[in-house]
Amino acid sequence: MKLTMVTSNTNKAREVAEFFGGFLDVTFVPLEIPELRSDDVEVISRQKAQYAYDHLLTPLIVDDTSFSIDALNGFPGPYAAYVLYSIGNTGILKLMKDVENRNAHFTTVIAFADEKSIRNFSGTIHGRIITVPRGSGGFGYDPIFDVDGRTLAELPLEEKSRLSHRALALTAFREWFVQEYRP
Amino acid sequence: MKLTMVTSNTNKAREVAEFFGGFLDVTFVPLEIPELRSDDVEVISRQKAQYAYDHLLTPLIVDDTSFSIDALNGFPGPYAAYVLYSIGNTGILKLMKDVENRNAHFTTVIAFADEKSIRNFSGTIHGRIITVPRGSGGFGYDPIFDVDGRTLAELPLEEKSRLSHRALALTAFREWFVQEYRP
Numbered sequence: 001m002k003l004t005m006v007t008s009n010t011n012k013a014r015e016v017a018e019f020f021g022g023f024l025d026v027t028f029v030p031l032e033i034p035e036l037r038s039d040d041v042e043v044i045s046r047q048k049a050q051y052a053y054d055h056l057l058t059p060l061i062v063d064d065t066s067f068s069i070d071a072l073n074g075f076p077g078p079y080a081a082y083v084l085y086s087i088g089n090t091g092i093l094k095l096m097k098d099v100e101n102r103n104a105h106f107t108t109v110i111a112f113a114d115e116k117s118i119r120n121f122s123g124t125i126h127g128r129i130i131t132v133p134r135g136s137g138g139f140g141y142d143p144i145f146d147v148d149g150r151t152l153a154e155l156p157l158e159e160k161s162r163l164s165h166r167a168l169a170l171t172a173f174r175e176w177f178v179q180e181y182r183p
Numbered sequence: 184m185k186l187t188m189v190t191s192n193t194n195k196a197r198e199v200a201e202f203f204g205g206f207l208d209v210t211f212v213p214l215e216i217p218e219l220r221s222d223d224v225e226v227i228s229r230q231k232a233q234y235a236y237d238h239l240l241t242p243l244i245v246d247d248t249s250f251s252i253d254a255l256n257g258f259p260g261p262y263a264a265y266v267l268y269s270i271g272n273t274g275i276l277k278l279m280k281d282v283e284n285r286n287a288h289f290t291t292v293i294a295f296a297d298e299k300s301i302r303n304f305s306g307t308i309h310g311r312i313i314t315v316p317r318g319s320g321g322f323g324y325d326p327i328f329d330v331d332g333r334t335l336a337e338l339p340l341e342e343k344s345r346l347s348h349r350a351l352a353l354t355a356f357r358e359w360f361v362q363e364y365r366p
Contacts, residue, residue, distance in 0.1 A: 034219050037218035037262075044220070073268065073270070076269075082258075083258070
């Protein structure tokens, strides 16, 4: 079975390829997609999938991920990529200095589009912001996000690709795709 | 002469009304516009103006403002509104704690659209991030942004409406509108 994933993030591509293993033949296309400035990743990913399908005309998935810190009213939320580029994990740790509530979560929405419809599948993982980054795997906020004693950057790729927010969303997508999808 | 400004921000509406005084009769419409997630306010404002014109079919302006801090790689940039809502000026001051380079700037882009075209007019004002907020006027980041010894929140509305980034963009727009615009 063949599927296209639209992303220009090679780290995401690597995780998705690892997740599907031999099960699905996934082609990665780095199509540039104009994105909405919205606080809602469900809305953003739907619009991205629609745009990508209109241009590529092949069944595809897109990924949109938000990272929300409770004590910062959900910041950086859907702007995770921009915030990482500008202030980085150093900035996040500075904002969280002396903050007691360290709770945060990642949510990934995988949107699937074909000629008939668009569907969203989401996965969320809860954890805590630590004070000193740990681990050299993963990418983005992984080194400062601890789940049950390990940061996402401390998980081997194979393990992250089973346990992460992205893996949970991909699992939901895969179940539907295998059991219900009829092209 | 009549003009529509699309905004749901009453503070911006107040500044624009003050700027045009008796010169232009400005109607404010709080149309909800889907916005692009882009680092470029020129691109965002063009797309907003196009969307608004397609829905309202009357000559109009929209405003998009970015706030960029040099030491934070331009953060919060085009996400000024979201960042203000989530981490606020308290968060900005925390990020800027012990940072030597305090330089920052506001840029407003005013986009005008009618049935023939879309035009952008921009205005930028440079200043410095102070360490303790001052002033009760203005809105947003005004209390922490100092220009020549006063924060934008310390300027009376009448003065801010002449000197600010928004005023500079509106001045450029007005000159063109008066001298060259032929409906």
